[in-house]
Amino acid sequence: MFIKEADVEAVSERIKHGRDIEEPTTPMEYFYRYFTSSLRGDDRLSGLMDLVCSGNAKKYVYVTNVISSSWLHDKDSKVAEYMVRISSLCADEYLANPYDICPKIDYYKKDMLLENLNHILILAKAMDKKSIMLFFNLLDSKRIYPGDYIDLLKYLSKNNIHRAFGYLGEIYYYGLEVQKSADKAMDMYLKGKAFGDPVSCNGIGRILMSSEYEDYGSAKNHFDLASMSGILNETEYRLYELYTNHLMMPDYGKFYLTKSMSMGFLPAIYKDGLGYFEKKDYASTIIRLEPILDYSRPVIDFQNLAHRFLKNKKYLPCLVALLASVELGSRSSLDNAIYILENHNLLEDQDKILFGLYMRQMREGVNKNLNRIGDCYFYGRGVEQSYVDAFSYYLSSSVLRNTEGIVSVAYMYEKGLGVEKSLWKSFSYIRQIEVDDKNYLLLFYLYIFFFAKVFLFNKYILGFTITSLVIFQVGRKYKKTE
Numbered sequence: 146m147f148i149k150e151a152d153v154e155a156v157s158e159r160i161k162h163g164r165d166i167e168e169p170t171t172p173m174e175y176f177y178r179y180f181t182s183s184l185r186g187d188d189r190l191s192g193l194m195d196l197v198c199s200g201n202a203k204k205y206v207y208v209t210n211v212i213s214s215s216w217l218h219d220k221d222s223k224v225a226e227y228m229v230r231i232s233s234l235c236a237d238e239y240l241a242n243p244y245d246i247c248p249k250i251d252y253y254k255k256d257m258l259l260e261n262l263n264h265i266l267i268l269a270k271a272m273d274k275k276s277i278m279l280f281f282n283l284l285d286s287k288r289i290y291p292g293d294y295i296d297l298l299k300y301l302s303k304n305n306i307h308r309a310f311g312y313l314g315e316i317y318y319y320g321l322e323v324q325k326s327a328d329k330a331m332d333m334y335l336k337g338k339a340f341g342d343p344v345s346c347n348g349i350g351r352i353l354m355s356s357e358y359e360d361y362g363s364a365k366n367h368f369d370l371a372s373m374s375g376i377l378n379e380t381e382y383r384l385y386e387l388y389t390n391h392l393m394m395p396d397y398g399k400f401y402l403t404k405s406m407s408m409g410f411l412p413a414i415y416k417d418g419l420g421y422f423e424k425k426d427y428a429s430t431i432i433r434l435e436p437i438l439d440y441s442r443p444v445i446d447f448q449n450l451a452h453r454f455l456k457n458k459k460y461l462p463c464l465v466a467l468l469a470s471v472e473l474g475s476r477s478s479l480d481n482a483i484y485i486l487e488n489h490n491l492l493e494d495q496d497k498i499l500f501g502l503y504m505r506q507m508r509e510g511v512n513k514n515l516n517r518i519g520d521c522y523f524y525g526r527g528v529e530q531s532y533v534d535a536f537s538y539y540l541s542s543s544v545l546r547n548t549e550g551i552v553s554v555a556y557m558y559e560k561g562l563g564v565e566k567s568l569w570k571s572f573s574y575i576r577q578i579e580v581d582d583k584n585y586l587l588l589f590y591l592y593i594f595f596f597a598k599v600f601l602f603n604k605y606i607l608g609f610t611i612t613s614l615v616i617f618q619v620g621r622k623y624k625k626t627e
Contacts, residue, residue, distance in 0.1 A: 148173070148446040150453070153469070156181065157462045161492065172200030179206075180472055184498065202473065205231065205441065209474040221427035228434040229422050235440050236415035242319050243379065246411070246440055247287055249477040250452060252484040259288060270297060272304060281308050285376055292321030302336075310337030311344025318348060327352060338367070343374035347383070354387060361391045378408035385413070411440055438474030448478060460489045471502075479506055483514070500527030515542040516549045523562075532563030543574065551578050 156177050159165060165182070169175045176199035196203050208227045239246055262283075268276035280297075283289045291298070291312045298316070302309035314333035317326045331352055337345025350367035353360040365387055371380040382405040389398035405413035418434035421427075438444070447470035454463035467475075467482040479502060485491075486499045500521045503514045519538035522531045536557045542550025551574050557563055558571035 148443060148450065150450055152177070153447075153450055153454075153466050154459075154462050157465045160184065160465060161461060169195065169198070172198065172202065175199040176202040177469075180469055183472070184468065185494075202443070205438070205443065205473040209438065209472065221431065222425075225422055225427040225430040225434075228431055228437075229419060231441055232415040232418060232434045232437040234442070235437050236412040238442065239411045239440070242321075244287060244290060244292070244315070244319060244321060246445060247290070249439065249448075250481070251477070252455070252481040259283075262289070266294075266297065270300060277301065277306060281312075284312055290321070291316050292323075295322060307337055307340035308342050308344070310334070310340075311342040311348065314345060314348045318351075327355075327357070338370075341370070343371045343377055343380075347371035347377050347380045350380075350383060354383065354391070359391075361387060365392075378405050378410035378413075381405035381408065382410050382413045385416075411437060439477055441474065444470045444473050444475045444478070447473070448475065451478070451481070455485075460485055461491045464489075464491060471505075476509065476511075479509075496521070496527035498527070512541070512545060515539075515545075516547065516553060519550075519553060532557070534563075536563035543577070546577075546579065548578055551575070 152173065160181055163185075165178060169178050175195045179195035179199060182195065196206060199206075204227045208224055208231070265276045265279050265283075269280045280294075284291060284294075295313075295316060298309045298313050302313060310333045314330045314337065315321070316323055316330075317333060318330035319325070330348060334345040334348040334352070338349055346367045350364040350371065352358060353364035353367065358364075365384070368380050368384050368387065371377055372384065381401045385398045385401040385405060387398075388394045388401065402413055402416060406417050414433065414437060418430050418437075421429040421433060447466045451463045451466035451470070454460070454466060464482060464485045467478045467485065470478040471482060483499065483502050483506070486495050486502070492498065500518070503518045503521065506514055507518065515538050519535045519542065521527050522535035522538065524530065536554070539550050539553035539557060543554045544550075555571045555574040558567050558574065560566065
């Protein structure tokens with residue numbers, strides 16, 4: 146799938162003005178037409194016909210919709226087979242260049258380190274120890290691309306910051322903005338290894354295990370040194386490969402595979418899922434390989450475009466790129482698309498789209514927006530108004546001990562909306578709120594409001610209180626006259 150920025154912007158304009166692609170000629174154009182018709186909720190059959198002509202995209206869309214329970218399917222084996230093919234491509238691409246696949250960006254959470262990156266770089270060049278540590282933390286977590294900082298890494302290496310040698314080795318080994326060179330990479334790795342740098346030790350082990358050297362004993366020793374740092378999930382996977390494929394000790398290999406998988410190394414997750422597929426346990430295959438859909442090449446390309454559009458404040462193309470990647474299997478993009486729709490008014494029917502995304506997220510097992518679904522039903526945003534349905538979603542949220550959900554249920558009982566009115570049940574839900582540093586003031590005001598509502602503004606209690614006071618005063622005067 147060849148994804149171009151201009152195409153995404155053109156699709157955005159068509160969606161905004163309700164136009165469609167007249168006569169698609171390429172698989173990507175068929176995918177875009179399927180995508181726009183699906184977004185608008187147009188005729189399902191014509192959309193599926195476009196999907197059939199969309200090339201490889203149809204496999205991603207099919208698997209994604211089956212997993213999210215949007216589509217029925219005949220055999221788990223077919224879904225699992227597609228998952229294995231997609232995951233195999235992702236794993237191979239990751240091993241070829243892990244720095245091309247970055248961690249996902251959460252639009253709800255601001256990364257303070259990345260926002261202050263320029264200051265960190267300036268201070269790192271001034272040899273500030275804390276800034277240098279933060280810089281390497283960003284490299285270790287792949288939140289920044291080593292190829293963009295070659296000059297800084299060379300400067301640090303000349304000033305006895307030995308961790309820089311490891312990443313200079315990675316730059317030459319993978320050809321990050323430079324010509325690939327295993328010899329130059331080995332030279333850098335050896336300099337870093339002399340000071341115990343784990344990235345350097347891992348790189349040397351990787352080269353020694355290659356077909357050019359086949360020095361498996363030395364490779365193992367270097368991987369063991371790198372593994373001691375505990376910061377590299379690749380090292381555990383390389384030890385799995387070494388024990389399984391070269392030392393013929395598969396039981397040892399399984400231990401390292403499990404360890405690498407627990408650290409989230411993508412090729413290890415693929416190997417684990419492949420093992421279940423080979424045992425014909427298709428349901429387990431699907432469950433284990435599902436996270437890899439978020440790292441397929443078309444998803445990454447759409448996400449990179451979305452992030453670029455976001456930086457340039459082009460919110461509609463950003464939304465379209467995110468929604469396209471959701472259609473291809475991305476869960477992280479689903480959350481980010483919701484963020485864009487909640488914070489920017491872009492389309493006439495965006496309430497309907499937002500409600501659909503909330504429901505899709507809930508079907509996939511993420512319950513953090515149950516209150517928002519309840520709000521949609523309560524106010525009739527994107528769906529027909531229904532207090533009964535609103536109450537049911539607020540109640541589901543309250544079962545999860547969510548404070549907002551509990552308050553909403555209490556309000557519905559107090560007003561008798563979607564449920565029989567009951568002040569006692571309303572108060573019983575308020576009592577369920579757990580006090581912490583964030584909500585103690587809310588709880589304090591809720592108690593004041595509730596008791597004011599019951600005892601001060603209740604007409605019967607108020608009438609009884611006033612009558613009692615009058616009788617009391619009359620009695621006092623009568624006693625005085627006696």
